[in-house]
Amino acid sequence: GENVEQHPSTLSVQEGDSAVIKCTYSDSASNYFPWYKQELGKRPQLIIDIRSNVGEKKDQRIAVTLNKTAKHFSLHITETQPEDSAVYFCAASPWGDKIIFGKGTRLHILP
Amino acid sequence: GAVVSQHPSWVICKSGTSVKIECRSLDFQATTMFWYRQFPKQSLMLMATSNEGSKATYEQGVEKDKFLINHASLTLSTLTVTSAHPEDSSFYICSARDLALDSTDTQYFGPGTRLTVL
Numbered sequence: 001g002e003n004v005e006q007h008p009s010t011l012s013v014q015e016g017d018s019a020v021i022k023c024t025y026s027d028s029a030s031n032y033f034p035w036y037k038q039e040l041g042k043r044p045q046l047i048i049d050i051r052s053n054v055g056e057k058k059d060q061r062i063a064v065t066l067n068k069t070a071k072h073f074s075l076h077i078t079e080t081q082p083e084d085s086a087v088y089f090c091a092a093s094p095w096g097d098k099i100i101f102g103k104g105t106r107l108h109i110l111p
Numbered sequence: 112g113a114v115v116s117q118h119p120s121w122v123i124c125k126s127g128t129s130v131k132i133e134c135r136s137l138d139f140q141a142t143t144m145f146w147y148r149q150f151p152k153q154s155l156m157l158m159a160t161s162n163e164g165s166k167a168t169y170e171q172g173v174e175k176d177k178f179l180i181n182h183a184s185l186t187l188s189t190l191t192v193t194s195a196h197p198e199d200s201s202f203y204i205c206s207a208r209d210l211a212l213d214s215t216d217t218q219y220f221g222p223g224t225r226l227t228v229l
Contacts, residue, residue, distance in 0.1 A: 032216045043204060043220040044155065089154060098145060099206075099218055103154045 002027040004092050006102030013080055014110050021075045021105045023090035030092040033066060033073050034099065038087045047088075048075070077107075085109045113139050115207050117221035124195055125229055132190045132224045134205030140185035141207035145218065146178075149202040161188050195228045202226075 003026040013019045025033075031052035036044035050057045050064045050073065057064050061080075066073040073092075077084055087106050093099040114137040124130050134144060143162050147155040159175075161167040161182035169175045179191040188207075192199055202225055206218040 034217075041202075041223075041225075043222050045220075046217065049217070093216060097216075098157055098160055100157065101155045 002030055002092055002094075002100040004090060004100050004102040006090050006105060008105060009103065010106045010108070012108040012110055015080055015082060017080055019075075019077045019080055019084070019107055021088055021090065021107075023073050023075075023092075023102050025071050025073070025092040025100075027092070027094065028071070029094040032093045032099075033064070034091050034093075035062075035064060035075050036089045036091065036101075038089065038104075044089060080109050082109050082111070113207075113209075113217075113219040115141075115205065115219045115221040117203075117205055117224050119224060120222060121225040121227075123227045123229065126196055127194055129191055129193045130195055130226060132192075132203055132205075132226075134188045134190070134207065134221050136186045136207045136209070136219070139207075139209050141188070141209050142185065143208045144182055144188040145206045145208075146180060146188075146190050147204045147206070149204060149223075151202075155204060158190075192226065195226070197228045200226055200228045 006023045034049035037047045038044045048062050048064050050066050061078045063076045087104045089104045090102040091099045116135045118133045146158045149155045158173045159167045159169045161180045163182050163185050167180040182188040202223050204223040205221045208218050
């Protein structure tokens with residue numbers, strides 16, 4: 001089955017700097033890669049997703065890149081703000097199938 | 112947009128009792144629903160996949176006789192934790208997907224249910 005590895009587990013960046021979270025997956029059949037933001041006690045919130053026919057996708061300060069050959073995908077947050085502090089999860093899924101989550105990255109934005 | 116609700120939002124029960132958690136898709140028909148469990152400071156772990164009108168598919172290591180899943184209608188799935196023990200205390204989150212809605216694989220998450228077993 002699919003296995004998703006996520007690094008780092010904790011990340012602290014100065015407000016205004018960029019944050020990068022990296023993930024790898026094992027199942028070459030996976031073709032859908034969502035990223036979620038979760039605040040304490042709340043549901044995961046989809047912030048961006050990418051499909052295997054695309055190498056990069058951007059939405060304002062958030063961008064995701066995908067390297068299918070290497071089975072790597074990354075989340076980039078630019079101009080970080082205090083409200084970006086949360087836990088971020090990457091995930092992978094074959095189309096129409098279950099989503100497998102990474103272990104999460106706790107992002108701290110320092111004032 | 113697609114909205115998923117869960118009930119109750121939190122529940123406290125005694126060890127040995129059973130607890131039922133409901134997951135509802137409010138404005139769409141969910142052909143597939145997923146149940147996750149999340150322990151403090153950990154990731155979401157998929158427990159099972161349920162398809163309307165058929166038996167749920169459980170992930171390895173999840174006891175199907177302990178975690179009963181019923182997806183009897185296109186808008187409701189229930190998870191029953193039977194003979195609950197303190198180690199079952201966790202945050203249970205459901206998600207729903209309707210491929211017919213937008214032909215994507217987006218999952219819509221419920222707000223979660225916090226279960227505490229005394």
